[in-house]
Amino acid sequence: MALRLLGLGRGLRGLCGLGTRWIHQSSLRAFEFVPEAVEDLLYRKGEKGGHGVGRFRRELEEVPQEQRRLMSVLREHTEALNWQGALELWNTEIPKDAGEEWHVVSRAVLNCLCKAMRYDEAKEIFHSMAKRDTVSYNQMLLMLARLRRFMEFDQLLSRMDKEGVARSSVTYCNIMTKCKENRDWQEAVRTLEELKAGLSSDEATNWSFVYLAAMSACAKGRQPDQVEKMMRELQEMDPGAVLPNHWNSWIVSCAPDGERANRVMQEMRDAGFTPSPVDFRSLMVCHRNFEEQRRIYETMRKEHPTAKLPEAWAVLLRNAVLNEEPQAVDWLRQEMQDNGIPMDSDRAQQVPPLRRALRMLEDWQQTERLGTVAPKAAPAPPGAALPSGWQSTTDPNTGQPYYWRTEDPAGTVTWQRPS
Numbered sequence: 001m002a003l004r005l006l007g008l009g010r011g012l013r014g015l016c017g018l019g020t021r022w023i024h025q026s027s028l029r030a031f032e033f034v035p036e037a038v039e040d041l042l043y044r045k046g047e048k049g050g051h052g053v054g055r056f057r058r059e060l061e062e063v064p065q066e067q068r069r070l071m072s073v074l075r076e077h078t079e080a081l082n083w084q085g086a087l088e089l090w091n092t093e094i095p096k097d098a099g100e101e102w103h104v105v106s107r108a109v110l111n112c113l114c115k116a117m118r119y120d121e122a123k124e125i126f127h128s129m130a131k132r133d134t135v136s137y138n139q140m141l142l143m144l145a146r147l148r149r150f151m152e153f154d155q156l157l158s159r160m161d162k163e164g165v166a167r168s169s170v171t172y173c174n175i176m177t178k179c180k181e182n183r184d185w186q187e188a189v190r191t192l193e194e195l196k197a198g199l200s201s202d203e204a205t206n207w208s209f210v211y212l213a214a215m216s217a218c219a220k221g222r223q224p225d226q227v228e229k230m231m232r233e234l235q236e237m238d239p240g241a242v243l244p245n246h247w248n249s250w251i252v253s254c255a256p257d258g259e260r261a262n263r264v265m266q267e268m269r270d271a272g273f274t275p276s277p278v279d280f281r282s283l284m285v286c287h288r289n290f291e292e293q294r295r296i297y298e299t300m301r302k303e304h305p306t307a308k309l310p311e312a313w314a315v316l317l318r319n320a321v322l323n324e325e326p327q328a329v330d331w332l333r334q335e336m337q338d339n340g341i342p343m344d345s346d347r348a349q350q351v352p353p354l355r356r357a358l359r360m361l362e363d364w365q366q367t368e369r370l371g372t373v374a375p376k377a378a379p380a381p382p383g384a385a386l387p388s389g390w391q392s393t394t395d396p397n398t399g400q401p402y403y404w405r406t407e408d409p410a411g412t413v414t415w416q417r418p419s
Contacts, residue, residue, distance in 0.1 A: 185221030
């Protein structure tokens with residue numbers, strides 16, 4: 001049955017007509033393409049808030065009294081992803097001929113824009129800064145990686161090296177984030193080995209953070225053996241450096257091997273870690289059987305009675321649609337109704353993963369109503385190239401490949417391999 005994975009993300013709105021120093025907020029345009037991962041990232045950041053309290057306090061101690069008030073305001077803007085407020089402050093509070101004492105404030109504005117994924121605005125601020133240090137480069141690199149602007153990422157990294165700006169361990173983590181988004185787990189492994197060989201000039205390397213970046217890239221590439229190897233290395237290096245996120249990366253890497261993911265979850269418990277709702281959702285993705293997913297869902301609800309449920313519903317609904325199980329859809333419809341968020345409610349549409357799953361359901365139901373069944377294409381030989389103009393990747397939530405035309409990514413997505 002032909003299914004189209006709709007809504008690869010709606011374009012973030014950006015600014016154009018930018019002057020050298022003043023950013024005009026009246027001229028707006030949309031990005032050509034925003035990955036689903038960015039939409040989810042912004043949603044989750046808005047849900048949990050919090051952006052480095054410790055670092056903020058350290059920076060505040062270094063700021064002259066005149067700028068401290070602005071730093072506090074900028075922190076609030078960053079917490080709320082209020083990029084408009086940060087731009088307004090940049091336009092009205094920072095002098096055009098700002099000196100060195102204003103650098104940390106300018107960098108805080110850039111930080112807010114990068115976290116909110118405002119590409120055009122962040123790029124303009126970055127090039128307007130009187131000083132571009134390691135931190136500001138790292139902020140831009142992370143945003144470019146998450147927006148999957150890989151060519152620009154490489155160009156900016158090259159510029160960083162040419163300008164003699166020292167790389168830090170965070171820079172290498174950003175490289176591995178790019179590898180994660182680009183599904184290049186081999187490069188992530190090479191980058192980790194480069195750091196371990198001592199090629200980084202940063203002596204205060206946060207190995208917990210570094211290993212997490214490498215493990216996340218390998219998890220996205222579905223390389224459980226590599227992730228397990230890194231976990232063992234980190235445990236041997238410093239058991240206290242192992243965090244819940246490391247375990248989550250290992251679980252994610254196991255998909256679609258549900259039994260292996262179960263074993264990892266049990267080892268996580270044995271190590272004294274309590275699985276979070278995110279870990280349960282990751283475990284659900286590793287399974288294809290709806291009843292097994294439902295069992296995991298029920299366990300999550302029992303252990304986390306106050307957990308938010310919409311993203312778990314999204315996992316269940318995607319699986320039910322992909323396996324064409326109307327009874328599973330009916331059960332989930334009742335479950336959502338019982339929890340006060342019906343499938344056709346506005347609240348259900350406010351959660352990006354659930355909204356996309358509901359679009360998949362609508363598309364499937366429309367196909368059923370029309371009584372049309374798309375012919376199944378013969379399986380392509382391993383390694384066969386896609387037709388000209390097509391691209392593909394693997395949906396991290398289902399482990400299934402999907403495809404789209406290069407000239408119209410959002411309107412041509414399909415689960416069927418083009419022939």
